[in-house]
Amino acid sequence: MADVLAFGAHPDDLEIGCGGTLALLAAQGREVVLVDFTRGEMGTRGSVAERRAEADAAARVLGAKARLNLELPDGFLPFRDPASGLAVRELAVARVVELIREHRPRLVLANYPSDAHPDHVIVGETVKQARYLAGLKKWQPVAGGAARATERHRPDLLLQYFEHEQHAPTCVVDVSSVFEKKLAAIRCHQSQLHDPARAEPQTALSRPDFLERRAARDRFFGAQVGVDYAEPFFTQGPPKIADPMSLLP
Numbered sequence: 001m002a003d004v005l006a007f008g009a010h011p012d013d014l015e016i017g018c019g020g021t022l023a024l025l026a027a028q029g030r031e032v033v034l035v036d037f038t039r040g041e042m043g044t045r046g047s048v049a050e051r052r053a054e055a056d057a058a059a060r061v062l063g064a065k066a067r068l069n070l071e072l073p074d075g076f077l078p079f080r081d082p083a084s085g086l087a088v089r090e091l092a093v094a095r096v097v098e099l100i101r102e103h104r105p106r107l108v109l110a111n112y113p114s115d116a117h118p119d120h121v122i123v124g125e126t127v128k129q130a131r132y133l134a135g136l137k138k139w140q141p142v143a144g145g146a147a148r149a150t151e152r153h154r155p156d157l158l159l160q161y162f163e164h165e166q167h168a169p170t171c172v173v174d175v176s177s178v179f180e181k182k183l184a185a186i187r188c189h190q191s192q193l194h195d196p197a198r199a200e201p202q203t204a205l206s207r208p209d210f211l212e213r214r215a216a217r218d219r220f221f222g223a224q225v226g227v228d229y230a231e232p233f234f235t236q237g238p239p240k241i242a243d244p245m246s247l248l249p
């Protein structure tokens, strides 16, 4: 069981996209389980073993209860698995439905389904579809193996976070109190970040100013609501306000 299931395509997506919100939820006593779709084996920098260790360290920093990996093929989420020939997206929907029914979270997080990286798009679409299908009594996941009867469950809310592309958010979360934890969790992904000692090719993440750029984004959204740092999200439909006075600063 978990209060929150958070999905990302690669081992560092969750920290970069919504690490502050995850740290905040954990600090509030919520059980947060992180799920990476792939092991990040297509990453320009770092090995699978390094990335697994970094992801586990980051999960501890965020205060997550557990971190799972679906071990789907990195870079191939929209396509067929080059090894098995199976449609990866079908496997992914089945796995996410199973996880939702097993952990029964009220809140799920996933990438926003418009992004430069095709894997991010698929995670966004897959989790949105799986959240709905998991609530259908007669829908049983069958892709990639024998059908296993699982009891329906539909999370109440899906929050989608932004990575390469920034979109107009429908809500922002004040992460000022945990912002250092977010940075510390991102810093766990050392193989991906600036390190003059590593001879691997450079990426957007390995720029010396990567963390400063991400902090600037959260600073920008924080400034819009009068706090130090905020993370932006997309929700289907506007969030419901029970008490208009709760909107007061």
Ligand SMILES: [Zn+2]
Pocket (backbone or CB within 6 Å): 009, 010, 012, 013, 117, 120
């Ligand atoms: Zn990613």
